[in-house]
Structure formats: structure tokens, C-alpha cells
Amino acid sequence: MKRLFKLFAAIVLGSVLLTACGDGFKTTKSGLKYKFLETNKGAQQVQPQDVLVGTCVLKLGDSILGRVDTPDRILMANDPAFPGDLPEGLLMMHIGDKAIFQVEADSVASRGFRFPEFYKAGTGMKLIYEINLTDIITKEEMAQEQANYMENMQQAQAAEKEALAQYVADNKIKATPDEEGLYIIVNKKGNGQKVEIGRQVAINYTGRLLNGKVFDTSLESVAKENEIYDSRRPYEPLSYRVGEQSLIRGWEKGIINQPAGSKLTLIIPSALGYGPQDLGIIPANSSLIFDIEIVSVK
Numbered sequence: 001m002k003r004l005f006k007l008f009a010a011i012v013l014g015s016v017l018l019t020a021c022g023d024g025f026k027t028t029k030s031g032l033k034y035k036f037l038e039t040n041k042g043a044q045q046v047q048p049q050d051v052l053v054g055t056c057v058l059k060l061g062d063s064i065l066g067r068v069d070t071p072d073r074i075l076m077a078n079d080p081a082f083p084g085d086l087p088e089g090l091l092m093m094h095i096g097d098k099a100i101f102q103v104e105a106d107s108v109a110s111r112g113f114r115f116p117e118f119y120k121a122g123t124g125m126k127l128i129y130e131i132n133l134t135d136i137i138t139k140e141e142m143a144q145e146q147a148n149y150m151e152n153m154q155q156a157q158a159a160e161k162e163a164l165a166q167y168v169a170d171n172k173i174k175a176t177p178d179e180e181g182l183y184i185i186v187n188k189k190g191n192g193q194k195v196e197i198g199r200q201v202a203i204n205y206t207g208r209l210l211n212g213k214v215f216d217t218s219l220e221s222v223a224k225e226n227e228i229y230d231s232r233r234p235y236e237p238l239s240y241r242v243g244e245q246s247l248i249r250g251w252e253k254g255i256i257n258q259p260a261g262s263k264l265t266l267i268i269p270s271a272l273g274y275g276p277q278d279l280g281i282i283p284a285n286s287s288l289i290f291d292i293e294i295v296s297v298k
Contacts, residue, residue, distance in 0.1 A: 032085065032088050037100065038098040044095050048139070051075070052131070053071055054068075056074045056130065056131050060105060065115075065116070097131075102128050104127075106124075108127055156284065164269060180269070183266065184264060188261070189259070190262035195257060196257070200297070201255070204292070205218050215282055248268065250288070254292070259297070262294045270287055
């Protein structure tokens with residue numbers, strides 16, 4: 001999906017039997033409390049597996065846990081999680097409706113959802129959804145969107161594969177890729193301690209795209225030469241404990257068992273890099289090249 005849903009929700013399907021409450025809320029047979037502030041019953045109604053578009057404020061008691069203030073994808077009419085969950089209310093909603101729903105916080109917490117520290121179990125606290133429904137994306141529209149996404153992804157992956165093969169051919173690279181397509185080119189073999197999980201390493205690096213554009217480096221001279229110098233950051237070897245930092249998998253695979261003093265070039269397919277993420281300077285589905293010097297291993 002192009003965008004993630006902004007708020008957590010679990011949705012139950014079930015019949016609606018209503019009882020009146022003194023505070024203006026009604027209660028379904030399963031225990032969901034709700035109140036409609038505005039209704040538009042002539043408009044399109046939510047169906048199972050539809051995605052709701054609109055604004056939403058999520059509260060625990062009087063405290064706001066999250067909010068979406070401009071219309072966006074907020075919830076999906078999924079299957080039940082527990083009696084008294086959100087579904088019955090969502091399935092009653094039409095485009096243009098505004099409603100408030102109250103769900104027992106204890107029921108949500110029992111499913112593993114972690115609330116802030118001020119949540120107290122057994123005190124009757126409510127998880128409150130204030131929803132303004134502005135549009136509906138049907139399950140059929142979602143299925144078509146997913147199909148289009150997968151088709152575009154396959155085309156992008158094919159284009160990346162072709163571009164990488166062309167790069168390897170143009171640069172007469174003789175190294176053989178591993179089973180995941182990672183090229184490890186040893187330009188200089190060091191003779192120091194080998195890189196292993198748990199060891200502290202210091203590494204100089206320069207990262208670039210297949211077209212040669214440098215997107216990051218630990219070397220000040222390279223940063224200035226490629227007009228990406230940033231005076232707010234230090235230019236020094238990247239120091240970290242192997243296995244304890246969220247580096248791309250191609251990098252981690254490439255340096256394991258390499259001794260200190262080594263200089264490597266890693267050619268990393270996007271599946272071992274940033275995949276379909278578009279990071280701006282690194283487009284989605286981009287193969288990456290890292291020139292790496294393992295300065296020290298401790």
C-alpha cells in the first residue's frame with residue numbers, strides 16, 4: 001500500500017441491538033457505546049473490508065493518543081477482535097457521518113495493545129474514537145490498487161535488474177554475486193581482526209547510485225567534491241557494534257568475516273538495501289554501491 005493506516009483499529013462484524021444510555025450514547029448488544037453527531041443516511045455506507053477515509057481523534061479517557069486532522073485513510077473494516085469492539089458502529093456509518101465510539105480499554109489491552117502509563121486496568125477506562133467519515137474506499141478498489149502496486153513493483157524490479165546487469169557489464173566486474181545478488185569486491189585485503197557479530201568496528205564509506213551520484217559519505221573531502229557537504233555533521237569513521245545497529249542487510253553481509261584494513265566495494269541490490277522505499281536522494285528500488293574501508297575491529 002502507498003500509505004499506512006494512521007490509527008490502530010480492530011473491527012468486529014455483528015448484529016446491532018440498541019439500548020439507550022442517559023449520556024446520549026446508545027449501546028449495541030456486544031457492548032459498543034456510540035453516538036452520532038451528524039448523519040447522512042442517503043450516502044454510501046461502510047461495508048466489510050472497506051477502508052474509511054476521514055479525520056479521527058483517538059483518546060484514552062480525556063487524553064489524546066493520536067489524531068488525523070486532514071482527511072486520510074484511518075481505519076479498515078476488518079474481522080472481529082472481541083465483543084464490543086468498533087465494527088458495529090463503523091458498519092452503520094455513511095459518507096458524511098460524524099460519530100463517537102467508546103470501546104472498553106481493558107478489552108483492547110488484553111489483545112496486547114500497549115497503552116501509556118496512566119492507563120489503569122480494571123477501572124473502566126474507555127478508548128474513544130471521534131470519527132468524521134469523508135469517503136470510502138471499497139474492498140474492490142483496494143484490491144485493484146494492490147494489483148496495480150504489484151504490477152508497478154514487478155516492472156521496477158525488472159528495470160533494476162536490467163540496470164544492474166548493464167552496470168556490471170560496463171564496469172567489467174568479474175566478482176560473482178552471492179545467492180541474494182550481493183557483489184563483494186575486495187580491493188585490498190587487510191590483516192587485522194575479522195569483523196564478527198558483537199565486535200566494535202570503525203568504517204569509512206562512500207555510498208553512490210549506479211549512475212555514480214554520491215548520496216552519503218563519512219569522508220569530508222568526498223562530500224565537498226560531490227556537493228553534499230553538511231557542516232552540521234561530523235566526518236569521521238562510522239563506529240558501531242556489529243549486529244546492534246539498523247544498517248541495510250547488504251552492508252552487514254558484505255563486511256562479515258572481512259579483516260580490519262580491508263577495502264571493499266559492495267554492490268547491493270535493492271532487496272538488500274532500501275527496497276521500494278523512496279528516500280528522495282535514493283529512489284525506490286535502487287541498487288547501491290558502497291566503497292568501504294574497515295578502519296578497525298575491536
